[in-house]
Amino acid sequence: MNKILARVLFYIGISLYAALLVLPLLTMLSVSFRSDGDVYNPSFFPPNPTLEPYQIALEKFPVLRFLGNSFLVSSLVTLGVMLISSCTGYALARINSPVSNFIFALVIGLLLVPGEVTFLPLYIMINRLGWIDSYLALTLPFIASPIGIFLMRQFFKSLPQELFDAARMDGAGHLRMLWHIAMPLATPALGALAALTFLGTWNMYLYPLVVTNSEELRTAQIALRFISSDEAVRYNIVAAAAVIILLPTLVAFLFAQRAFVRGIAMGSLKG
């Protein structure tokens, strides 16, 4: 009996907590369906639901273009990270030499450097290369990810040596072993890495803002700032744009939920 009671209380507790977390999102959803005069109406549901804010958000601001940019940039970075991380991770895990140990130490070292430290040097480098205001600036600096390399190296290291010995006896070289043996086994790790990278890139704000100038290259997060304002904000339109921008990630999360959770668990190994 006590056990059941504890369980019920537990569920009530976490439901309350979940409601707290979801409340701001629901408020945003509710505000996004209100006209200007109803934004500050205290009711939870929109008193006179209207699609007007969505219409304004889509008409006045190129929200879809911003979304498209976010998709393109996030996808390119994710593909790049998967490629570089698996190749480098494989090399560091399966080729034993002082050089690979040294490189691995470098990767670990990079893990300890916070992004804020490299922000300005990275910007200056991109600026000198003349890449400001291009997709190159938005993608290339992020495709070599120390966390990705570390994750893949740890994963490849955990695969039994016998597999690779057998492949070698069949005459396979490193590329073949990577492609036919290691990669198929690494799908869960790769999936987790992809999910985390995609979300991380999607959420970037300051860097994309600083390296782009023209509206055509701006990503979704910047769009939100653009629709909002330091002075005089129309919250219904900001909310509508936020919902439009949130939807794709929300759907992606529902589909890839397991990959996300696994990714976070793997990331925790880093300590």
Place this chain on the structure above:
Amino acid sequence: MKKRFLALGLAVLSAAALSLAQGGRTTVTFWYALGGSIGEQIELLVKNYNSSQDKVTIKAEFSGNYDDTLNKMRAALQAGKGYPNVVQVYDIGTRFMVDSGAVVALEDMAKKENFDISKLVSQPRNYYTVDGKMYSLPFNSSNPLLYFNANALNSSKVEQRPFYNLAQLEDTIKRLTVKDASGKTTRYGITFHADSWFIEQFGYNSGQAYCNNENGRKARATETTFNNPASVAFLEMMARLTAGGFAAPVGRDGTASLNTFVNGQAAIYVSSTANLFGATRAVGGKFPIRTSFYPFLKERNGVAIGGASLWMLKGFTETEQDGAFSFIKWMLDPATQGRWHLNTGYFPVIQGVTKTPLVQSGHSKNQNFITAIRQLETSKVNTVSAGCLMGQFTEIRTYVVSAWEEVLKGKPAKQALDEAKVKSDAALQRYNATVAR
């Protein structure tokens, strides 16, 4: 084969013609920091300017909010290229911009182009004058106002004054407060969110400087002076009103404050003129809005301006600089200023705009527009109402807001402000030490 050559030749020719045509126009980049409905108005301004002449093309680019814009510009300055010709920077970034050494003083450009800057309204001109020189163009300038719910005034039979000293304001707030039989407040007299800008303005309006060396206008400010009698009296009143259930407990949340006002839960709301449009839109037809001047302690001095200004950066060809300045000159045209004023709520910064037919008819439709302009016109012009000029203002504001909140929780106002002053002075001295002179 021949045809193909011909086509190629034509293509080359037309390309050359195109580049020639473009070569006639100088491109000037302009970073702006306000999105949303004001951003739309900025884009519209630029579009109108570009089609009004055939020499200069302004390329307007949104650069994030005020803080982002400053950061983006600093990074580009550090890299030595990629910064814009013209950039919008908020009021409190003025000292930093001058210290950066990266800007062209507007007054120098004006002299060169024979543009008479004495046509500018003296208050905003005063604010952006540093070391005796006007540096930037007051672009979106605002000042704080008291917003009244007219229905609340009527139902409580309270007469609205054009301006209030602190004692009168406190009395009015108490009379506008409605409490039920159990003593619970059903309508607050005022909703006044904690924002450092309001303390700054209250001090200026009471004749008190915010930092030493006459608000940093006579010489570089080395100390803050916001722990003055005006700020103390103001915060003490806020503490009394909040504890007594006369002022809405909205903390530092400006949105919550507007929310309280719009829903009729508070009779007075305090905000910048820049919010006139937003507040009117949010209230809809629920009640008429009336506006009064910002309060003061005993004797009215005048408020300083807030908002942002446009800066011209160094390091461009003369043609580009001239192009940038012609844009600025165009913005100061009374017709441009009139439209900008009516579409945003910011006040015109050049004299004579209020006399134009467009603005007069706009004002007759919405009397509240006049309040801000009248408040500006009737302000005394001195170093106090010029506003404090110092570095590290953004950080210092956070200390002042914290002090405000501590006072509401029960700390004596003088003590809280003194403590904030110690932190602020340290920040200011740190900033001053980094500025090589």
